[in-house]
Amino acid sequence: MKLSGPISSRSDYTLQLDAASIGAVAVKDAFIGINNFPIKDVKASVGLFPPTFGIELPHSSSTRESPERAFAFSDTVAAGAMFKTSVNATGGTVTPGSVVPLFLGQDRDNGASFTWGPPSKNNTKISLGVFNGEGRGASGVRNLNNGVDLVGRASTTLMGGNLDLGVSGYYGTLAVRGGPPTGTPAAPVGFVQAFRMLGGADVRYFSPWGTTFRAEYMGGVYEMTPDRAQYLQGNHAQAWYFTARHPLSKRLDFAVKYDEFMPISQLGKVAGGLGRGELIRKTLQGGLLYYLDDSTRFRLWYSKGLTPYDPSAASGPLRSRLGLITGEVQITY
Numbered sequence: 001m002k003l004s005g006p007i008s009s010r011s012d013y014t015l016q017l018d019a020a021s022i023g024a025v026a027v028k029d030a031f032i033g034i035n036n037f038p039i040k041d042v043k044a045s046v047g048l049f050p051p052t053f054g055i056e057l058p059h060s061s062s063t064r065e066s067p068e069r070a071f072a073f074s075d076t077v078a079a080g081a082m083f084k085t086s087v088n089a090t091g092g093t094v095t096p097g098s099v100v101p102l103f104l105g106q107d108r109d110n111g112a113s114f115t116w117g118p119p120s121k122n123n124t125k126i127s128l129g130v131f132n133g134e135g136r137g138a139s140g141v142r143n144l145n146n147g148v149d150l151v152g153r154a155s156t157t158l159m160g161g162n163l164d165l166g167v168s169g170y171y172g173t174l175a176v177r178g179g180p181p182t183g184t185p186a187a188p189v190g191f192v193q194a195f196r197m198l199g200g201a202d203v204r205y206f207s208p209w210g211t212t213f214r215a216e217y218m219g220g221v222y223e224m225t226p227d228r229a230q231y232l233q234g235n236h237a238q239a240w241y242f243t244a245r246h247p248l249s250k251r252l253d254f255a256v257k258y259d260e261f262m263p264i265s266q267l268g269k270v271a272g273g274l275g276r277g278e279l280i281r282k283t284l285q286g287g288l289l290y291y292l293d294d295s296t297r298f299r300l301w302y303s304k305g306l307t308p309y310d311p312s313a314a315s316g317p318l319r320s321r322l323g324l325i326t327g328e329v330q331i332t333y
Helices: none
Strands: 002-006 011-018 026-034 042-049 109-116 125-131 149-158 163-177 191-206 212-222 236-247 252-262 281-291 296-305 323-331
Antiparallel strands (some): 191 212, 212 236, 296 323
């Protein structure tokens, strides 16, 4: 349930509560916006809200084709059934085949963002924000990396509104164990600051025949093992997706989506005995969006994993490729 509205002539608020099928009720959005602050045509947002990185991460389910983000941008492990996500909290042996989403739990984060966007035909916007970098949690969030992350984005519209282009940047760290436990008895080693220095580019095109195409890519330094158990110096990761949406009638749309996440993108670098070709996660998705009226939308969606759920398993159910069907009703009031 998402609530928003004005506070004054220059400010507004947003509050969203999420009652998930798995887990407790959680606060997702809790922030205020202030127009023309600190200067004209700049809007400040302060509180808990989506980081302004790319298109897929900050946009909500009501404006996406798929009910969940592309799995490299997943908000929780429950949202990505194609992922094997067991993690050793003490930094023990890296779990072979475990791949945690790129921005796990970071669909929302605590911080402040400033967006400059004067009224114009090309809808140009430039955003710069500072965030905690640890995402959100139902039990609260601690700043484990002893710092803040910087997020920037610039976007514009061309071709009379038919083409949207954007670039994004992310600079920050994440606290992970420096290695496996040492000594007798074994004791966990301390945390180190793993760099996340990512760049992204996105494009959206509205075709003359009504089909909307969207693609997004991101990649860069990501110094942690795919299961986030240990530090992996100099590691690089990359992720991308492509989606197309076409109206079948005035009220019915059909959409397809393909995405990939490569937690290790370099040849020769391994984690848990597996390299980039074995750890890559791929999904193919598709579904129908039906608009009953201006306020009610039905969604039927299917996601199919194209890579083994556990690439370290030689056979059995963990080696299979999983699928997930989602039915959803959205009401705006």
